[in-house]
Amino acid sequence: MAGGAFVAQGSGRKYEGGVTCFVIITCLVAAMGGLIFGYDIGISGGVTSMDSFLKRFFPSVYNKEHETRDDDNMYCKFDSHLLTLFTSSLYLAALVASFFSSTVTRLFGRKFSMLIGGLVFLVGAIFNGAATNIAMLIIGRLLLGVGVGFANQSVPIYLSEMAPAQIRGALNIGFQMAITIGILAANLINYGTAQIKEGYGWRISLGLAAVPALMITIGSFFLPDTPNSILERGHPEQAKRMLQKIRGTDNVEAEFQDLVDATEAAKKVEHPWKNILQPKYRPQLVICTMIPFFQQLTGINVIMFYAPVLFKTLGFGDDASLMSAVITGLVNLVCTLVSVHSADRFGRRILFLEGGVQMIISQILVGIMIAINFGTRGVGELSKGSANLVLFFICAYVAAFAWSWGPLGWLVPSEICPLEIRSAGQAINVSVNMFFTFLIGQFFLSMLCHMKFGLFLFFAGFVVLMTICVFFFLPETKNVPIEEMNRVWKAQWFWGKYIPDDAVIGSQTYTA
DSSP, X not given: OOOOOEEETTXXXXXXXXXXXXXXXXXXXXXXXXXXXXXXXXXXXXXXXXHHHHHHHOHHHHHHHTOOOTTOOGGGTTOXXXXXXXXXXXXXXXXXXXXXXXXXXXXXXXXXXXXXXXXHHHHHHHHHHTOOSHHHHHHHHHHXXXXXXXXXXXXXXXHHHHSOGGGHHHHHHHHHHXXXXXXXXXXXXXXXXXXXXXXXXXXXXXXXXXXXXXXXXXXXHHOOOOHHHHHHTTOHHHHHHHHXXXXXXXXXXXXXXXXXXXXXXXXXXXXXXXXXXXXXXXXXXXXXXXXXXXXXXXXXXXXXXXXXXXXXXXXXXXXXXXXXXXXXXXXXXXXXXXXXXXXXXXXXXXXXHHXXXXXXXXXXXXXXXXXXXXXXXXXXXXXXXXXXXXXXXXXXXXXXXXTTHHHHHHHHHHHSSOHHHHHHHHHHHHHHHHHHHHHHHHHHHHHHHHHTTHHHHHHHHHHHHHHHHXXXXXXOOTXXXXXXXXXXXXXXXXXXXXXXXXXXXXXXXXXX
């Protein structure tokens, strides 16, 4: 059932059709690819805080945690590069996989890339759940990383290409929504499995990663591929039929012609990786690099990966630390809904800017609270009131990220690249994201040990910088059809000089 006709605002072209049940269902199924990423983000921190897991695989960390000296440095209790390698190795594998998945996504289609991601992630989950030594754990994590690399490459592109322009933000943010659901589910599962006295709860937590893997694997069998991808692989009639189906009308000539033109331009490009380095693609190259870089240097994965460990470091009990992680996961989920509602209504820029300001304030306050209670020696404790206040500030920080840099960090890079560099642009987005996720995951506990409360001020400084960059260099992209995006760059005060005039001939220019 179609939801009526729509006009691509500012493009001067009217695209017939509208929002259909078919496109919403397919986008919801595809967005489940975010579950595997989210589940892993949430599960690793909880598992690494479980005594039974630490005792079996990381006994030195377990012994250090349970030492009871009055001068214990709380900042350094979990400082172990082997422990952080368990978390971070996944993202190193995802970094490498993102480059291979770029080619697979372009040559064989978006759904095939999702299928590979789901299958490899499933094998990794089995390895982790059955692990008997650190080698099996790391191999499992590497396989999970390959799955995440393929899913994160293909799903955002799939969603952006299937969705009509006026709800592209909401449907694409479904990917981030699935990530937050995965994180919350993992936090709840960790809380439950930690209560198992026999000590095998960590196996259940890690093994249940097979559930979201099966969901995206099975779902990808039934998904259609996008009209853009079908055209890209040389099947114009099939692509047109698919476009008619997802728009709910036979009259799709204007939109289909735009897709054909974009595909013809893309076919002239023999080397998309070399092509994206050309000056006319400078805006896309910089934004697809800048956004994932800054997204990770918000410090969000300090909370998402290590929330239970961080809360235990600050003196929360075992159950309290896991429950606090559940609370932050719930805040993350609820506030992502704000972005689903607001991204297409108020635009991307206002969410980026408001979220940045709120994160700056929250991180500074968390740093001050930790400094007051633990100082530079890491000796002290939080009163119940202080602990609740720290949790509140962390939740305010998570909320700001959840309606801004979380979903928009995936949405904006996936919607700004023309077809001829789209796979390369998304591969850059994923690989930069995974590289800095790896660095944060690997070195956070060591950074906490050495930088102490100053670590939160360190991340706040990057949030200041990235908010300034968004204000000056990121134009508004809401309601703009993907194939019309060059008009936005041409109108922007800084990027306009890179866009040749022939790239925007034929319709009016947007106001950036």
